[in-house]
């Protein structure tokens with residue numbers, strides 16, 4: 001295991017149980033209401049289309065709430081995550097909801113070895129996934145290797161321009177402080193807390209992260225044998241990415257309170273594996 005994986009895994013292992021217990025991940029709603037879908041999946045319903053009958057793999061599935069939402073839309077889902085506690089919570093939730101979803105503990109770069117090559121109709125990922133990976137080219141090759149020819153990638157992700165902003169200012173300015181482009185050196189953070197409401201306190205707080213420019217992501221996918229079929233930039237993001245400067249919307253998304261048109265907050269990108 002590389003150094004970055006050890007730091008990041010320890011951080012996620014500790015946060016997964018707190019996330020499963022937080023109202024923000026709405027685990028109880030999944031159990032109480034068999035039709036309940038995560039806000040992330042609901043947001044993209046018009047772009048997802050009919051996924052009934054598809055074999056899907058969800059990379060970096062965390063505690064499985066989006067994975068189970070996709071299963072509820074009719075896909076047969078496999079979730080992959082390198083955090084054993086996250087996979088345990090996801091497996092438990094699938095059992096309690098009867099969802100057509102199974103979960104495998106593996107690093108994303110080893111996903112094809114773990115779940116099989118060239119057989120999936122759909123790769124779904126995003127919402128705080130790419131920032132944990134040092135190479136977007138390597139990720140794109142994994143995506144392509146999982147898909148059958150004609151299979152589709154669907155990713156909703158925080159926009160690299162958003163990731164590049166200083167998220168601790170309180171003066172209303174949008175200040176570019178972190179790399180926009182992927183660099184070899186990780187950004188190393190030492191931050192307690194997490195992005196959902198919880199009383200839990202954490203001890204594993206050092207993480208290694210990378211940004212990836214939008215052009216780098218698109219180019220990596222094309223070079224891996226994918227054809228880009230859709231790219232939509234959004235003026236909202238599913239979490240409170242710039243605390244004290246965003247307003248929560250009715251659909252659970254967050255948007256800059258002041259002149260949100262200044263910033264692409266997130267994007268949904270789709271691509272199909274060439275034959």
Ligand SMILES: C[S@@+](CC[C@H](N)C(=O)[O-])C[C@H]1O[C@@H](n2cnc3c(N)ncnc32)[C@H](O)[C@@H]1O
Pocket residue numbers: 005008012060061062063064065066080081082083086106107108109126127128129132133
């Ligand atoms: C922000 S969370 C997942 C976001 C997901 N959309 C959600 O909210 O449920 C990021 C996930 O990536 C996983 N992860 C980070 N680095 C990974 C890696 N190298 N291989 C596999 N999973 C990884 C973490 O364990 C965590 O569950």
